[in-house]
Amino acid sequence: MMKSPYAELLAVLSRHRGVVGSFVVSERDGIAIDSNVQIGVHAEAVAALAASLHRKARLACGAAGCGQVTFLRLDAERGGICAAGRDDLVLVTISEARANIGLLRVEMMRAAKALT
Amino acid sequence: MADEIRRLSDDLARDPSSLVFMPLADALRRAGQLDLAMRVALRGLDRHPYVADAHDVLARIHADRGDLERAADEWEMTLRLDPSHEQASLGLGFVDFRRGNFEQAEVRLAAARDGDPGVATALAHVRSALAARSAGARVPASGFDVPAGAVVQPAAVPTPAPNGNRSTASERDTPAVATPAPSRITEYPPPDPTRTRQLFAPVLDGDDQMAVLVDADGLVLAGRYLDATGSDVSDIVAAELAGVSSEAERAMRHLGLGAWTSLLVEADQSVVAMTPAPMGSLMVVAASRQTPVGLVRLLLDRALTRARDWLARVS
Numbered sequence: 001m002m003k004s005p006y007a008e009l010l011a012v013l014s015r016h017r018g019v020v021g022s023f024v025v026s027e028r029d030g031i032a033i034d035s036n037v038q039i040g041v042h043a044e045a046v047a048a049l050a051a052s053l054h055r056k057a058r059l060a061c062g063a064a065g066c067g068q069v070t071f072l073r074l075d076a077e078r079g080g081i082c083a084a085g086r087d088d089l090v091l092v093t094i095s096e097a098r099a100n101i102g103l104l105r106v107e108m109m110r111a112a113k114a115l116t
Numbered sequence: 117m118a119d120e121i122r123r124l125s126d127d128l129a130r131d132p133s134s135l136v137f138m139p140l141a142d143a144l145r146r147a148g149q150l151d152l153a154m155r156v157a158l159r160g161l162d163r164h165p166y167v168a169d170a171h172d173v174l175a176r177i178h179a180d181r182g183d184l185e186r187a188a189d190e191w192e193m194t195l196r197l198d199p200s201h202e203q204a205s206l207g208l209g210f211v212d213f214r215r216g217n218f219e220q221a222e223v224r225l226a227a228a229r230d231g232d233p234g235v236a237t238a239l240a241h242v243r244s245a246l247a248a249r250s251a252g253a254r255v256p257a258s259g260f261d262v263p264a265g266a267v268v269q270p271a272a273v274p275t276p277a278p279n280g281n282r283s284t285a286s287e288r289d290t291p292a293v294a295t296p297a298p299s300r301i302t303e304y305p306p307p308d309p310t311r312t313r314q315l316f317a318p319v320l321d322g323d324d325q326m327a328v329l330v331d332a333d334g335l336v337l338a339g340r341y342l343d344a345t346g347s348d349v350s351d352i353v354a355a356e357l358a359g360v361s362s363e364a365e366r367a368m369r370h371l372g373l374g375a376w377t378s379l380l381v382e383a384d385q386s387v388v389a390m391t392p393a394p395m396g397s398l399m400v401v402a403a404s405r406q407t408p409v410g411l412v413r414l415l416l417d418r419a420l421t422r423a424r425d426w427l428a429r430v431s
Contacts, residue, residue, distance in 0.1 A: 042370045049367035053360065057381045060356035060388070064402065065343035067384025074364055077374025081367060094371060 009111050010036035013091075016107065018079070018099025024115065025051045027058075027090050041094060046081070050074075050092040054083050071109055073101065084112035091115060117147050128156075133163060133318070141173050145180055153177050162418065163318040168198035175207050184211050202228050206235050209242065218246045312338040315426060316401075319418040324404040327419040329427075332396035334358025338426065339419075341402065344385070357400065361392050378416065380409065389416040394427050 006024045013022040014036045021037030030048030037043045058069045072083040079096040082104060091112050093104060124140035137160030144153035157174040164170055175190030188211045194204035205228040212221035225239040315338040316327035328339035334355045341350040364376040381388040386402050389412045393399040401416045 045370045046367055049363055049370070052363055053367070053379070056356060056360055056363070057379075057388075060353050061381060061383045061386070063352040063356050064341060064349055064386070064388075065345070066386035066388065066402070069381055069383050071382040073380045074367065074376055075378045075380070076368045076371075076376045079371070079373040080376075081371075096373075 004034040006034040006115075007036070009091075009114070010034060013093050013104070013107060013111065016093075016095075016099060016104050018096040019093050019104065020079075020096060021046075021094040023047050023092050025090050025092055027051045027055050027085060027088050033089070037094070046094060047092060050081055050083050051090055053081075054085055054090045058085070070112075071105055073105070082108055084108040086112050086115040089115045117143065121147060135160070135164060135167065135170070137164075138167070138170050138173050141177065145173070145177050150177060150181055154181075162422065166197060168194045168201050168204070171197065172201065172203050172207070175204070179207065179210065184214055187211060202235055206238055209235075209238055213238075213242055213245070218242055218249065222246060313340045315339055316419050316422060319422055320415065324407070325402070325415060327399070327401045327415070328354060329393060329419075329423050330354040330357055330398045330400060332358075332361065332398075337397060338423070339400075341400070353400070357390070357398060360390065361396065361398050364392075378413065380413070382409070387412045389413055391416055391420055393420060393423050397423070397427070399423050 010022045010024065013019060021035065021041045021043060023035035023037065023043055024033045025031065025047040026033060028051075030051040032043055032047040035043045035047070053074065054069065054072055057072050061067065061069050069085060072085075074081040074083075077097075079094070079099070080101075081092060081094055082101065083090050083092045085091070091108055093108060095101070095104065121140065121143050124136055124143060127136040128134065128140055137156050141153045141157040141160065144150075144156060154174070154177050157170065157177055161167075161170050161174065171190045171194040175187045175194065178184075178187035178190060188208060191204040191207040191211070194201050195208075198204075205224055209221045209225040209228075212218070212224060221242045222239065225235055225242060228235045315329070320327060326339070326341045328341045328350050329337040331337050334357060336350045336354045339350070340348055341353045343349045360379065361376075364379060368374060368376045376392065378389060378391045381390075383405075385405055387405060387407060387409055388400065388402045390398050390400045399416065399420045401412060401419050403412050403415065
């Protein structure tokens with residue numbers, strides 16, 4: 001079976017401490033293009049919601065004259081979601097509270113530049 | 117004492133943005149009403165976070181409550197804002213003394229400026245304790261109490277300096293004018309269309325920071341959002357953010373990660389942070405890209421506290 005061009009990138013992100021899943025999703029329709037998630041993670045639903053959040057943030061930032069969204073982070077009591085986008089593609093990670101968000105952020109922003 | 121508290125409460129009710137909260141909080145502290153004193157001091161600091169005397173008052177309240185750690189934090193903050201603040205040096209000396217760090221207390225008090233009888237008396241107690249310990253005698257447990265503090269005078273409201281920071285230079289010099297006023301402490305503007313736009317101004321630190329409270333339907337409740345040209349884009353930003361709360365909630369439910377607490381968006385020009393607020397509303401704070409992300413989160417917490425109080429009052 002042929003690997004997607006994002007497989008290696010997602011595997012690297014998923015090796016970060018506390019990361020339970022990562023995927024590339026289309027912001028326009030919320031469909032996951034590729035994913036690397038642990039068993040039990042509802043990748044499709046989360047991908048769609050993360051894409052929708054990214055779209056809302058992008059539109060709000062556009063309205064406010066803030067420029068392009070470079071990174072988005074949704075925090076919850078026991079973890080959260082990070083997203084970094086480029087054009088229509090959004091790189092999303094799901095992490096537990098023990099994840100090193102600073103390191104993950106740097107890695108994701110670097111990886112997002114390579115999304116095509 | 118009761119008359120003094122009533123008069124100061126009236127003064128604060130007449131001008132909630134004044135620094136009268138400092139003598140009021142201190143008077144409440146001296147009257148033993150520590151919870152109320154704490155509330156008044158914290159609300160005052162919400163508006164005037166860079167007034168050294170206000171942190172000194174809060175430190176004394178913490179000390180009276182027996183919370184030496186927080187008292188020390190506040191006195192250290194006081195000294196950061198005003199390195200010559202003798203009451204803060206006295207306070208930290210008191211904390212050192214209570215912790216048994218007599219040497220450190222002596223160094224701190226000796227470094228304080230000469231001429232303050234309170235510092236001199238405290239220094240004498242500390243040296244006496246040191247001598248007693250050296251001689252193997254029993255060290256007196258008392259003799260150095262929570263600093264009484266100088267009589268804190270209310271002053272003019274700090275005005276933004278040209279660089280966007282609050283000025284502090286003359287904040288302790290101008291006495292407030294006392295005139296009769298209704299006897300109640302109130303700090304939040306009523307739901308007046310023009311005043312609610314300014315609701316979050318006291319918790320923001322510069323012109324490049326904005327805060328807006330958005331209801332569940334994407335309508336602005338309070339605050340405002342200006343774009344780079346100075347145009348008010350609050351309504352359109354609020355509309356674009358409608359539904360963020362519910363989507364964040366759904367995403368977290370799918371993942372089983374608990375309730376969502378904040379959403380941080382970094383963009384080319386700004387950092388925008390939001391968090392769920394009461395009644396399904398959304399608190400949004402934005403700052404320039406140069407602002408550290410951690411500070412944006414702190415601003416968000418401060419704005420949320422203010423939004424909660426305001427919503428409780430107007431709803």
